[in-house]
Amino acid sequence: MLGPTFLANTFLATNTVPALIYSIVAGPVLALVVVPAVVGSLAERGVGASALLLRRLSGLLVTTSAALALLLVLASPVLAWSLTLGVSAEPERAESLRLTQIMLVFVAPQVVLYTVAALGAAAQQARKRFALAAAAPALENIGLMITMAVAAAVHGAGLDVGEAPTGLVVLLGTGATLSVAAHAAAQVIGTARVGLSIRPARGWRSDPAAGQAAQRLRRSIAVAALPSGAFYVLLALSATVRGGVLVLQMAYAVYSVPSALGARAVTTAALPGLSGAAKAGDDVGYAAAWRQALSYGLTVGVPALCVLVGFAGLVADVLANGELRTPELIPTLAACIAVLGVAQLAAGVHEIGRQALFARLDVTGPRLAGVVGFVSTVLAGSACLLLPAGPPRLVALCGAVLLADAAAAATATVLIGRAIRPAALVDLAGAAATGAGAVVILPVICAGVVLTGTGEGGRLLDLAVAVPLTALAGALFVLASTAVGSRLRGAS
Structure with missing residues (x-):
């Protein structure tokens, strides 16, 4: 509906700002803090006291997020600037500003709403209710x-x-x-259905x-x-x-899918074992x-x-x-998706390394990896401004994401290596098996690229070819990597 316009930039960028600010308040770590606190309280003090604990945490977080939403409104001129x-021509720049x-004023309440939503989801997870929290x-x-x-x-499209009237911007916001x-x-x-409440209450300091x-x-x-800061720079x-x-953002959404299905799922499954080994002082178990x-x-x-x-083209x-x-x-x-397709692998390694450091109760290591990623984004991203304002600059920005992810992943991996020394950092048999699986599926993917790259059959026909070939490639990858991994481990 919006098309490749500066209005699209305005809507998508401003609509992302509240989520970034919420991430600073609590973001993805809120559930990791609130859920254990509520679960422990339920076991020790019962539902009534736990509901009050949750309400007090809600009072703290909602008040903080409301203050930040107000600050967002006050800072809207600077953020808008x-x-x-990139809008250099007048009067287009003045109107864009x-x-x-x-738009920033109309989306500012989202900071509070995201906080409320996250608190509600965490409360349901603490009571082992996941369906609504995940679907909402x-x-x-x-x-x-x-x-x-x-x-x-x-108002029409494009x-x-x-050309956009103020009413359109108000409607979008x-x-x-x-x-x-x-x-x-x-x-x-x-x-409310699980017997808790997130209605804000005072008294969190005394609890x-x-x-x-x-x-x-x-x-x-x-x-x-x-x-969040790195993404705002982007x-x-x-x-x-x-x-x-x-x-x-479209390319970034594609880039996020493998991380959500891969690295996050892996860390969810591996974190209990990592945390248990770290707490018990089992260095060998932690390394494994x-x-x-x-x-x-x-x-x-x-x-x-x-x-x-x-x-990527399809x-x-x-x-x-x-x-x-x-x-x-x-x-x-397509070029942006291809570059970020490589970056997602580095981002996954960074996520796993960060969670492994957290399992050791190490906050300094993840912070250092974050600083390295942020500085890399700022430096590499700023250098992209030297390129023409078009496709070359956008592809280069995705390259900056790749560089930042690789730098952060390398930092986290080095810190893990120091922590588990002299144990091996990488399972060589597993890495070789993964490489073998990749080699096996490359001909299938290349065949799919050739068959879908003609543009003669339309998108539906291309999808009808690409989807089963992707499924076949996945099956071949599993078979090849499993066979090679079993043989290498048996030989060792």
Whole structure:
């Protein structure tokens, strides 16, 4: 609906800012802190006291997030300036600046709503109820789809900042915020259904359990803030290209899928073993658990790399619809997906290494890896401004993501290596098996690229060819890597 325009940059960048600010307040670590606190309280003090603990934590976090939402509104002129640097022509730049400020004001409440939603999801998880907590975020997507449909019907598609009325920006901002509100409301309902409440209450300072949870959250701020800061830098830099934020976020969404299905799933499964071995002082067990987690991460990340790089053109062609279906955008998006397809492997290793360090109660190591990734993003991303404001700059920005992920992964891996020395850092048999599996599937993927690259049969036919070939490649990867791994381990 928006197309490759500066208006698309404005909407997507500003609508991302509240989520980034929420990540700094608590973000992905909130559940890791709140769930254990509530579970422990349920076991020791019962439902009533645990509900009060949760309400006190809610009071702290909602108050903090509300203050940050207000700060977002006050800082909107500065943020708008940083997100519109790429609009150089007047009066287009002045109008873009004005619309960005308006949008920031309308999306600012999302900071509070994301906090409420996360608290509700954590409360349900503490009571071992997962379905609604996992499904509720889909309401945001549905709400955004409805918002876009209404905006297209009322104002039309493909408008840029010089043509877009203020009413369109207000509609987009309001619809996006109401979508997050629907998500938060569902999580509140789910919390009530498990007998808890996230209605804010005072007294968290006088509650030892709430105070300890708050202290752990404060210690994690730097770890959460660095990735959020790095992504904001990418948003600001990609906004210098017309439609650049849109291309970057679409490619980034594809890049996030293997990490969500791979590294995060691996760390969820491996974290208890890593934590248990670290707590018991079992260095041998900890090293073995790390090597296994890394091996599993590579097992998921390597075939994903092959598929994303091989079928980047097809993925871009499928995603480019409506106003996005332009001859220039599709190859640019394909190149970005291919580069980030490599980056997701490094990002997965970084995530596994970071969680392994956390399992040792090491906060300094993950913070150092985050600093390395942030500095790499700023330096490499800033250098991309030397390139023309078009496809070369966007592809180079994705290269900056790859560099930052690789630097952070290397930092975390080196720290793990020091911690487990003299034990081996990598399971060589597992790495060789993964490499063998990759070699086996390459001909299948190459055949798929050749068969789907003609453009004669249309997207549906290309998908009909690519999907079964991808499934075949996955099956061959499993068979080859399992066979080679078993033989190597048997020989050793």
